[in-house]
Amino acid sequence: MLQAAVNSSRVTMAMAIERYFNVSLYLLVLTGFGTLASTGGLDLLAVVVVGCALIIRGYHLITHQQFTIPERWTTYLTLVYVGIYFADYFLVSGSFLVATVHLVLFGMVIRLFSLQRARDHFMLAVLSFLMVLAAAVLTVDSVFLFCFAAFLLVAVITFVLMEMRHSIAEDQSRAQESKDSAPYRRMANVLLATAPMLMLMILAGGSLIFFLLPRVSSRYLSAYAPSSDLSTGFSDRVQLGRIGQIQQSSAVVMHIQIDNDLEGAYDLKWRGVALSQVDGKMWSNPFAQRDLRRSPNGIFRLKTAGGETAPGNSRHKVHYRVLMEPIGTNVFFLADKPSGLMGEFGHISTDAGGAVYNLDADHPVNRYAAESELDDPDASELRLAPNTVAGQLTPYLALPPLDIRISKLAEEVTASASNNYDKAIAIERYLRTRFGYTLDLPRTSQRDPLAHFLFERKNGHCEYFASSMAVMLRTIRIPSRIVTGFRGGEFNDLTGQYVVRASNAHSWVEAYFPGNGWVSFDPTPGGSLETHSGWSRMLLYVDAAASFWREWVINYDVTHQQTLGEGAGQSTRRLYDDLRHWFARNYYSLLNSARKTHQQITHSPGRWIGGGLGVTLFLTILVNLRSIVRALANRRLRAHPDRAPRESASLWYDQMLRRLARRGWRKTPAQTPHDFVAAIKEPILQSKVALFTQAYESARFGQSADDARALPELFEEIMAGQK
DSSP states (O other): OOGGGSOSSOOOHHHHHHHHHHHHHHHHHHHHHHHHHTTTOSOHHHHHHHHHHHHHHHHHHHTTOOOOOOHHHHHHHHHHHHHHHHHIIIIISOOHHHHHHHHHHHHHHHHHTOOOSHHHHHHHHHHHHHHHHHHHHHOOOTHHHHHHHHHHHHHHHHHHHHHHHHHHHHOOOOOOOOSSSHHHHHHHHHHHHHHHHHHHHHHHHHHHHHHHSOOOOOOGGGGGOOOOGGGGGGSSEEETTHHHHHHTOOOEEEEEEETTOSSOOOOOEEEEEEEOEEOSSEEEOOOOOEEEOBOTTSOEEOOOTTOOOOTTSEEEEEEEEEEEOOOSOOEEOEESSEEEEESSOSOEEEOTTOOEEEOOTTSOSSEEEEEEEEEEOOHHHHHTSOOOOOGGGGGGGOOOSOOHHHHHHHHHHTTTOOSHHHHHHHHHHHHHHHSEEOOOOOSSOOSSHHHHIIIIIOEEOHHHHHHHHHHHHHHTTOOEEEEEEEEOOEEETTTTEEEEEGGGEEEEEEEEETTTEEEEEOOSOOSOSOOOOOOOHHHHHHHHHHHHHIIIIITOOHHHHHHHHHHHHHHHHHHHHHHHHHHHHHHHHHHHHHHHHHHHHHHOHHHHHHHHHHHHHHHHHHHTHHHHHHHHHHHHHHHSGGGSHHHHHHHHHHHHHHHHHHTTOOOOTTOOHHHHHHHOOOHHHHHHHHHHHHHHHHHHHHOOHHHHHHHHHHHHHHHHHHO
């Protein structure tokens, strides 16, 4: 890095240091700006202008050119920008932080092309640090740690060279200069070897001070941190298509840890806001919020409106902890039927839809614990629910002006159903199997988005499926609403947490059944019950590091400090006592065992090699034990599909798709099962796959054990025709 900066011609030590210093100062500015730009908080114009200025400055350094703005012009430009700064703050950005960052960037660009005195170099280094400080305010991502480490490494080199440059300038004596550049290159190598060690020592010392320095509860500059656009998807007013925009991002939204869940056994929906009023293009929540009081034990007790549970329904209580990223929303995301919320919040509220809001401006939603009582509605009880609608549920039947075809379609789909539950199931199955899923949004705004989705486009994302089902339910007098939130998440077995991303954003439907309350339906089609995407092991380690960063750096407070101190003290004392007693008891036996082992290896090396291979094989099996167990469990399900029709149907269907894909018939994510059957051009194969698909749907969505039992035979018929 530094050696390339020295010309191959003869140079003096002062010239070499000056050259190295200019390059390292430029790299310091570059890493500072790169750290700031990596937060995503800079506008495009600022990135382009400053990026072009840095490219020009780098070109000048490479070609040994010099361009300096006269000092008087820098004074004039600075005075002019003072006026621009106030205009930026009051008229353009409206943000103190953004306007100040623009001021820092302007000062940096001006100083970059007006370096004349030593104080100019020092000022440029300070401005670089201010860019890193601004980045610390704009992001809480763990990437900042790596950017800061790179900045610190270049800063160490820069300030060492700055001191060497200052010393040479003050020293009046001159030593005899070398006739070649070897000493200067050797100096650069020593500096490059020493700087990383100095950087690691600084990081270690800084980390020690960070964890040991007494903590105080203060937000400092975090009040200037910008909020995310993600919050607009979970407000009281959500326009059709907004969730689809959110799903196109892979940004992490939250980490969730469920007590006693070590294998990712849950696939839960995390409720945000329930929306009941629709105007054809937008859903909103018209209900007022009511305050919740904290109970004496510090828990906010929650009771979801209309959340009663039938006596025959099974309940399962789960406790979980949520670590939110700063997405700028005051909504708590909770599992279905929440019963309690814990956290350092002074004022929270809820509404008739069951959404829970944080009204404490001093404690944003970033970490909380909760409990929910999950229940599995009994289908027989739901079928017996009366069809009457209480007066307080009237708002959940309100409809905007609709295309007449929508109500007719709802009647046709539910014509064979005799009760409200079967009608809801029929609409859910119809949307799941007759429509395709896509994240591609319509290019133009439609006058009637639901009619366009149901009768023309027939492809969309979860919002369109949920909105269509909710409206169709209302046309047949079943109270309904849509819920926005997240579904599932990637389970990280290293941390025991579910990683929920923006791409997990979801909308679903809740329908009301007297005596049972609100029951969830999800009409959005999916190719499999499995929601995990199979992260590589490296990404799991990265996520674990990011989770540690958020928990023990960003959210590090006096409680964490006390926990860390107590745990460290107890662990140290326990380890010391255990080691001392163990060595005292086992010293002579260890010595004799070592002597015997040495003799055995000497006399029987083959047996020890075989034993080592056996241990290696055992460890290999142990590492892959979960995969082996899962494969065996899936094999048992496929062998006895009638025991679990829903799960086995998905396994057989996925196996059928994999076998057909090897022969060129691949199902795209946008295709429904019926679309895939229609795409097969071989008549015989198409008829066999159609029969298989019919049995698959009956087993999965209708829990038909007979159809599930027929899947292996139908699969073999398909495979026999392909041989």
